[in-house]
Amino acid sequence: MSKEDNLKENWKKDFPYKKQESTQVSRRDFAKFLTLVSGGLMVGSGLVAAKAYLLPADEVVGEHFVCDVKDIPLGGTRGFVIEGSSIPYILVHLESGMFRAFEQKCTHLSCAVYYKPGTGIIHCPCHEGSFDALTGDVIAGPPPRALPQLEVVLKGEKIFVKAFENKAS
Amino acid sequence: MSTFRKSQNQANPNKLNVILSTLIFVLILNVSIQIWLLYAALNNALDNNKEILIPAFIGSLILFLIGFGWLYYLPKGNFRNNKT
Numbered sequence: 001m002s003k004e005d006n007l008k009e010n011w012k013k014d015f016p017y018k019k020q021e022s023t024q025v026s027r028r029d030f031a032k033f034l035t036l037v038s039g040g041l042m043v044g045s046g047l048v049a050a051k052a053y054l055l056p057a058d059e060v061v062g063e064h065f066v067c068d069v070k071d072i073p074l075g076g077t078r079g080f081v082i083e084g085s086s087i088p089y090i091l092v093h094l095e096s097g098m099f100r101a102f103e104q105k106c107t108h109l110s111c112a113v114y115y116k117p118g119t120g121i122i123h124c125p126c127h128e129g130s131f132d133a134l135t136g137d138v139i140a141g142p143p144p145r146a147l148p149q150l151e152v153v154l155k156g157e158k159i160f161v162k163a164f165e166n167k168a169s
Numbered sequence: 170m171s172t173f174r175k176s177q178n179q180a181n182p183n184k185l186n187v188i189l190s191t192l193i194f195v196l197i198l199n200v201s202i203q204i205w206l207l208y209a210a211l212n213n214a215l216d217n218n219k220e221i222l223i224p225a226f227i228g229s230l231i232l233f234l235i236g237f238g239w240l241y242y243l244p245k246g247n248f249r250n251n252k253t
Contacts, residue, residue, distance in 0.1 A: 027189050027190075027193060028189070028243060028244075030193060031189070031192055031193050031196055031240065031243055032240065032243075034193065034196040034197060034199075034200055034236070035196060035233075035236045035237055035239075035240055037200055038196065038199055038200050038203060038232065038233045038236045038237075039233050039237075041200065041203035041204060041206075041207055041229060041233075042203065042226075042229040042230050042232070042233040044207050045203070045206060045207050045210055045222075045225055045226040045229040045230075046226050046229075046230075048207070048210045048211055048214050048222060048225075048226075049210065049214075049222035049223055049225070049226045051214070052214040052219050052222050053219065053222070057217075107215070144212050145212060145215065145216045146216075
């Protein structure tokens with residue numbers, strides 16, 4: 001096929017005479033499109049891995065003062081933000097007397113979660129997700145992961161939080 | 170040049186239909202697995218489990234290469250090259 005013929009063919013392919021030819025997608029093109037999507041997903045996976053290894057999320061450094069024990073009644077909660085960060089946290093005073101601190105963002109779609117007093121459950125009102133207030137684990141609903149947790153340190157009457165260390169590992 | 174392929178295709182015109190359908194079926198299967206891998210990788214990355222990310226990426230890469238190589242078998246059609 002000469003160069004001129006080739007040009008003519010391409011011209012016809014880009015601007016077909018018949019409407020049907022211009023709107024239909026052939027299975028051949030669909031197969032190529034699926035391969036393109038496949039390549040996109042591969043690049044996406046690569047970006048997720050690269051982001052996790054090259055730009056890891058900032059961890060909480062050191063201990064941060066939240067409030068005094070008397071400021072937070074049994075079954076009560078208190079929202080706080082650590083200096084230099086915009087992530088909202090809640091401090092929960094469980095009915096058993098223990099303190100727990102969690103990120104206030106639901107792991108499903110980042111809605112603000114709240115503690116239901118007397119139930120031991122942290123609840124997300126958007127899609128009825130429930131977390132265990134003791135461990136942060138998912139009890140019910142769509143959230144795929146446990147709530148990120150901070151470790152609560154009591155120093156006398158003052159409550160501090162620091163990065164959570166997984167004691168099981 | 171041998172006319173074997175051409176005459177085969179003319180004798181069994183449905184064969185290309187089956188080949189193309191199978192090809193698309195396998196590509197859809199690959200893409201589904203890749204979506205699952207990406208979903209798992211994202212969830213684990215947000216949960217700070219890094220060990221799964223590289224294997225998920227390698228799996229996704231292999232699936233893409235399989236799909237890309239698969240395109241080699243994409244039939245050109247029975248009558249496209251009949252002019253020559």
